[in-house]
Amino acid sequence: MHSDRTPEQEERSYRRRRKAVSLCSLLGLIGVFLFITFTFGSRILTFASDPEGFRAWAQGQGILGRLALIGIQVLQVVVAIMPGEVVEIAAGFTFGAWEGLLLCLTGSVLGSIIIYGFTRRFGVKMVEAFISREKMDSLKFIHNSRKLELLIFFLFLIPGTPKDVITYFIGLTPMKLKTFLVLSTIARIPSVISSTMGGNAMGLQDYRLAIIVFAITVLVSSIGLLIYTCIVKKHNGKH
Template identity: 35%
Template sequence: MESRGALGPLVFVFLQALQVILAPLPGEATGFAAGFIFGPFEGFILAMLGLALGSAGAFFLARAFRPPFERRLGGRPFYLRAKTFTRRHGPTAAFLLFLFPGFPKDYLCYALGLLPFPFRVFFPVMLLGRAPATLALTLEGDAAFRKDPEVFLWVLLFAGAATAAFWALKPRLFPEEE
């Protein structure tokens, strides 16, 4: 990024968006790198900008290819349950899935693009759901750069507690998977 000079932030935003659409890198790595390279505030803003662009791209790609997928998946029980679940609990369920660390959020953007989930609802839910984990990752990256293990450990502990809470609540949130 440093070799790109003033273009470094733009290159990072492009790579962050690309990692959502193509998933060549895990999002956790790029969020951590944002904090390490750009610091907590600028890193968070750049990471979220890239996530916003990439998530919107994934959503609209899924929308563009929705008819062939619906023809292929239309009668399958899982797809029908997902459509019903989305209609009933869409924004809340999507927010919780975006919120919890470790859930494949990039795939969720594609899935919500295939389901009857309007973009005007998707976009703010995605931003609000992704923001806490992205902030945690940029704080961890910055703490690693500054060699501050205390902040790193607190953020790691919080992320671990959120993940444990998700797995503990998962049977209640998604009873059809049990």
């Protein structure tokens, strides 16, 4: 089925999709924050004065607290505008480094499945609604890579790369969902555990360790982002 629309009409349609998704994403974020505020607001206010007490209370919420964290992580992956590190630090602070890691990875897997399913079903137009054409163009080298699995593992292993943006592109490649989930989940572990460890240190009020972990994470992420930028420029012929 081909389209008889002119380039100008296609551009206007693209802009409308972008605006609609941006509005829905914003409303979704507002909805989540309002829910958290009205449900846990009074307890969150105790964080500054009694972080240890808040941590104990949050851990005592049982499955509800875990599901809420997973839901926020899914939203973070799908919306792709929220910084993942914030959610990961909160997970580490609330549930500890290792449980926080497990919850974040679970949310990432669920979010990736959602994105993969939608991109397979609706194709590039769906992706363009979430990711700008400029970013899409910069990632075209992924689709043309002869060593796709190795490249994806490497990109998800490097701290600082736009993993959620790359996730949107995966559904446009020949890679199978199972393969992508295994590679990306394993590769995410070092980056996520560093954030949950820092959050856990904050929960234990070991601020010296937290500062050290976050400083190392920022340094490594900056190096990773530089490496990613060089990879993109190299594959797109921009020297």
